[in-house]
Amino acid sequence: MTTDLPPTPRGQNTRLEILRAAHALFLTKGYHGTSMRMISREAGIALGGIYNHFNSKEAIFRSVLIESHPYREILPALASAHHDDIEALLRQAWTLIDDSLNNRPDLINLIFIEQVEFHSRHMPELLNLILPQVGSILTRFSESGEGLRPYPLPIILRSFIATALGYFLTRNALGEDTPPEFRENAFEHFIDIYLHGILIPEPNP
Amino acid sequence: MTTDLPPTPRGQNTRLEILRAAHALFLTKGYHGTSMRMISREAGIALGGIYNHFNSKEAIFRSVLIESHPYREILPALASAHHDDIEALLRQAWTLIDDSLNNRPDLINLIFIEQVEFHSRHMPELLNLILPQVGSILTRFSESGEGLRPYPLPIILRSFIATALGYFLTRNALGEDTPPEFRENAFEHFIDIYLHGILIPEPNP
DNA sequence: CCTACCGATCGGTAGG
DNA sequence: CCTACCGATCGGTAGG
Numbered sequence: 001m002t003t004d005l006p007p008t009p010r011g012q013n014t015r016l017e018i019l020r021a022a023h024a025l026f027l028t029k030g031y032h033g034t035s036m037r038m039i040s041r042e043a044g045i046a047l048g049g050i051y052n053h054f055n056s057k058e059a060i061f062r063s064v065l066i067e068s069h070p071y072r073e074i075l076p077a078l079a080s081a082h083h084d085d086i087e088a089l090l091r092q093a094w095t096l097i098d099d100s101l102n103n104r105p106d107l108i109n110l111i112f113i114e115q116v117e118f119h120s121r122h123m124p125e126l127l128n129l130i131l132p133q134v135g136s137i138l139t140r141f142s143e144s145g146e147g148l149r150p151y152p153l154p155i156i157l158r159s160f161i162a163t164a165l166g167y168f169l170t171r172n173a174l175g176e177d178t179p180p181e182f183r184e185n186a187f188e189h190f191i192d193i194y195l196h197g198i199l200i201p202e203p204n205p
Numbered sequence: 206m207t208t209d210l211p212p213t214p215r216g217q218n219t220r221l222e223i224l225r226a227a228h229a230l231f232l233t234k235g236y237h238g239t240s241m242r243m244i245s246r247e248a249g250i251a252l253g254g255i256y257n258h259f260n261s262k263e264a265i266f267r268s269v270l271i272e273s274h275p276y277r278e279i280l281p282a283l284a285s286a287h288h289d290d291i292e293a294l295l296r297q298a299w300t301l302i303d304d305s306l307n308n309r310p311d312l313i314n315l316i317f318i319e320q321v322e323f324h325s326r327h328m329p330e331l332l333n334l335i336l337p338q339v340g341s342i343l344t345r346f347s348e349s350g351e352g353l354r355p356y357p358l359p360i361i362l363r364s365f366i367a368t369a370l371g372y373f374l375t376r377n378a379l380g381e382d383t384p385p386e387f388r389e390n391a392f393e394h395f396i397d398i399y400l401h402g403i404l405i406p407e408p409n410p
Numbered sequence: 411c412c413t414a415c416c417g418a419t420c421g422g423t424a425g426g
Numbered sequence: 427c428c429t430a431c432c433g434a435t436c437g438g439t440a441g442g
Binding site for chain 2 (some may be wrong): 027028029030031032033053079102107111112113114115116117121123124127132137149151152153154155156157159161162163164165166167172173174175177178179181182184186189190192193194195196197199201
């Protein structure tokens with residue numbers, strides 16, 4: 001079975017192939033640990049051909065960051081969660097994060113590379129894309145946020161994201177040869193602790 | 206004012222100078238973004254002289270990681286906090302973390318480099334040094350942990366560390382040109398949310 | 411602990 | 427989009 005017409009113009013497919021290869025390499029080797037020759041090999045294109053699509057190695061990283069940053073999974077998860085009360089909404093978002101990130105814990109490496117190797121140089125541009133989505137999420141929080149403790153809504157959102165990041169960061173650091181008490185049901189415990197943290201407790205029954 | 210005798214043998218001072226230089230460079234440029242020549246220049250020693258103290262570039266990173274990992278600040282902070290009830294103990298530890306890390310947010314970059322550029326290869330060795338300290342901290346938790354929700358103590362410790370990491374990670378990502386609602390009093394809000402998360406609420410007064 | 415050097419590889423480009 | 431190449435720099439070492 002062959003496709004007579006490529007789904008997108010040929011050049012566009014090559015561009016995506018470069019981004020896919022670079023993404024995979026950056027995640028496992030970092031930016032300076034990845035060479036243009038590795039990217040060209042992995043993408044199945046000659047070294048010189050890359051420069052028809054990107055002006056520099058950093059331009060590739062910038063595109064990978066903008067188009068594949070984990071926030072692109074976390075924020076839509078929050079935006080698409082559909083529930084009346086905020087606890088159910090956040091629990092559903094937590095499940096969606098689980099689905100998209102739990103099997104790919106190195107996805108957050110992109111955040112680390114941006115901080116360590118670029119001093120967050122590209123974050124202003126990325127935040128300009130992200131913050132508009134954040135606005136509608138915060139509105140939703142305030143609409144269904146009856147039982148929330150009186151923290152600023154941006155703090156509640158930031159600490160939710162921080163909880164996810166802290167989970168994956170400690171998960172990777174702990175590895176699989178550490179005492180199991182540090183790992184068993186940790187994903188569920190983390191969301192429970194977070195929710196107790198932001199929700200006003202039910203009156204004692 | 207000159208010192209007649211160096212406080213430590215000459216060779217030992219050079220070794221420490223190499224580690225200090227390498228640490229500073231790794232934090233700001235990453236491992237592969239730092240060259241041996243940069244380290245030699247910053248340490249004030251010839252390139253070849255480094256190899257009298259370390260067998261390879263990775264050996265330098267390993268020593269930096271083991272001797273300067275942020276856990277070396279967080280865990281002693283927890284171990285030295287001295288209070289009857291767990292809330293006061295954790296709040297004091299939080300303050301100590303603030304003192305040692307808040308002005309040097311790039312200290313956690315060492316953790317990221319280890320994860321991204323080394324796939325946490327050195328963590329087993331590091332955890333062997335860390336986990337014994339953890340044992341005594343957990344014992345303290347259980348002694349003064351009357352008001353704790355029934356989470357496993359290792360989870361409570363892990364989520365405390367994760368809260369600190371998530372705070373600094375989102376702090377660096379947000380930068381200083383984002384809406385202030387995401388940043389105002391965030392450090393205090395984070396510990397409050399965490400403590401509400403793990404403590405059984407007081408009966409309504 | 412330094413000087414001088416090794417082969418390999420780097421990001422990027424000219425020219426077609 | 428490829429081939430062939432550029433100068434610069436890499437980690438590491440021999441020899442003293």
